[in-house]
Amino acid sequence: MIExxxxxxxxxxxxxxISSMEELEKHVRIExxxxLTHPRVRKTKAEKLQLALERIEQSGLSDEEKRELADLYKKIAAH
Known part of the structure; x- marks a missing residue:
């Protein structure tokens, strides 16, 4: 999933x-x-999740990679 x-x-x-799942999860949480955006123009977590899911879906990743990353984003967003 890191790759x-x-x-x-x-x-x-x-x-x-990034070399571990902990680091990967940290970067997803930051995103x-x-x-990384100025506080006055930050989007909500729900907006960022939607944008990330769209980016994943439109990427050239395999269906399995897309599913795994989307699941990770959803899991982290839920916490």
Missing amino acids: SFKKLWPQRAAVEQ LDDE
Whole structure:
């Protein structure tokens, strides 16, 4: 799943450093919380989840990779 995430975000230098599931989950959490965006223009977790799911669906990943990543995003968003 780490490699799938790296394929999804090839332009992010921090993503290349991910080597464990804990790190992967941390990066997904940061994305869903929109922590890399200025506070005044942050989107809600629900909006970020929807955008991530759309990106996953439109990516060139295999159906299995898409399902696994989408499930991970949904699981983390639920907490």
